[in-house]
Amino acid sequence: MTDDQREVAISVNNVSKFFKLPHEKNSSIKSWVTGSLKRRNKGYEVQHALQNVSFDIKKGEFFGIVGRNGSGKSTLLKILAGIYQPTSGNIKTHGRLVPFIELGVGFNPELSGRENVYLNGALLGFTRKEIDTMYDEIVEFAELEKFMDQKLKNYSSGMQVRLAFSVATHAEADILLVDEVLAVGDADFQRKCFNYFKLLKNQGKTVVFVSHDMNAVREYCDRAVLIEKSKIIVEGNVGKVASSYTRMFMEDDSIDKNDAQTKIKKNRWGTKQVQYNSLSVEPKRITQQAKMIEIHVDYEVKSDVKGPVFGFSIKNTAGTIMFGTNTRLQHKDMAAMKEGDKGTITWRIPNILNDGDYVVDVAVANSDETVQYDWWENAKYISVFREQHTSFAVEPAIDVEVSNG
């Protein structure tokens, strides 16, 4: 039994967290005085962020916490980090714990890069001397040798993230809490992050990883929990957790918004001689049952044009174009159009998209595509749900036949 306990890095026992949300925050004297006279019953509502959550994380484990927005996973991470106190229940941690709720905590734009390294380092528990010894390493890893005496406010956001990450990787911790740090930064930086994770894994560190990204969870985590509506609904095997998470989206029609959607900015330009009025994608929920995906666009002609070319493309959230086409490539030549003409274009595409999120771009141009009438970038965000995620870009229906001698 004692041996078993030694193996546990974090044990979460029956943790619940309630937030009291006042209808109006009583943060001024007036509302405080008037409020305390008539309040008590209706002043606030109780939000259950976590209810009776229990699990153990073993030493050396890579543990995933998965859940939708507002499910309570960030609250759980903050409780693990000791930032929030649980309303009931308790948490025991064994070993030095360093949270990365955000990179570069305490960074001050008015200080130089060098000073920020020392400040950020102190927050992670390093003395000046300790940072002195690893300072060169930190700077080299961040590739910022020339910029260390400049104020942080003159750094690009990429440089700031690099510096923060470089300090973070030097944190000597037994347990690391990582909250979607990977969501920031470019592909190159993300690769660095994942390499660091691999290193941590090899060193036998305990890592708690909160994410939306099922690929990362599948690849790195040994075990995971799925949190939904403030409770753990699946615990254990990563494959089981990830497929339950994906299935949750398939079943729930009310959710068609996701994080990525809000991150993508709509961008639209063109002469508007021909203009798109609306765009829709069928079916509303694209699962592996859907054989075809249909994109409908309604257009309207604002001034006479001859032979416009309509086109679309679908790209993944990293910006790589998966496929696309236009009416010229499809040899569907358009006749001249007059002002006030309206119509609909329908694209039918076999559903070969892999599990994940995609964006649709549509455009209409003149006959030789030198003038853009209406280029509508990131016009529509779509999610494709498949129970199995593979590492291939597309999933066409492939037939395989094996014949033995």
Added chain:
Amino acid sequence: MTRKYLDKYHYSLILLRELVITDFKLRYQGSALGYVWSLLRPLALFAILYVVFVKFLPVVSDAIPHYPVYLLLGIVVWNYFSEVTNNGVGSIVGRGDLIRKLNFPKYVIVLAGSFSALINLALNMIVVAIFALISGVDMSITAVWAPILIIELFVFSLSVAFLLSALFVKLRDVNYIWEVIMQGAFYATPIIYPINIIPVVAQKILILTPPAQIMQDLRHIIVTPHAATIGTIYGSEWMRLVPIGFVAIFAVFAMWYFRKHSKGFAEEV
């Protein structure tokens, strides 16, 4: 277990040091005179009050030997108290970004703010000493008590800062209220006038407040034995225990209150 506690205090110490350095660097960043301002500010106030009292209202200033040093010492003490408390009010809320993302001993923030004021106080006291030399103050041996009074001032100011910073998290009117209180207290405390020009009842009440008691004691031991202290006003040196006892009880209460509420800071800032 002891190891764990050592680690905890070690961490607080590292953090305290770094926050004090940062505070120090940021405060006068971009200003041409930089740190000199922390000396110039009380000196400017001193110059104004000096002109008003010595040139236009000599009745007041003539009653006290070495009035300029007396005045400057009062201003320096008051300046420290107001700097610690005014910085203190918003210190926790101002570090909300940190508190929401990291678990660390919150008292370090308030303490760090009071340390940079303490450095200012030390520099200002040197200026007072120089002024005392120039105006020929005959400092008595009793001046050795000064550090004890400074410690009392430090503890009291810090306790007020702890209480205000924790209150401000819950109630965002606190900084305005404190501003008004400090404006009134500047005149209620015998900084610019000799305490014995006001009615005896008022003297007896005023001298019980720690800033007034500390200020008068410091003046008494450093500048002139003519400065009234709590001992001379009440006619008993035992009365000294009242403000000291009050400071001790208040400090325990303020720290208890801060500790109790610091666990909830992350959710409320």
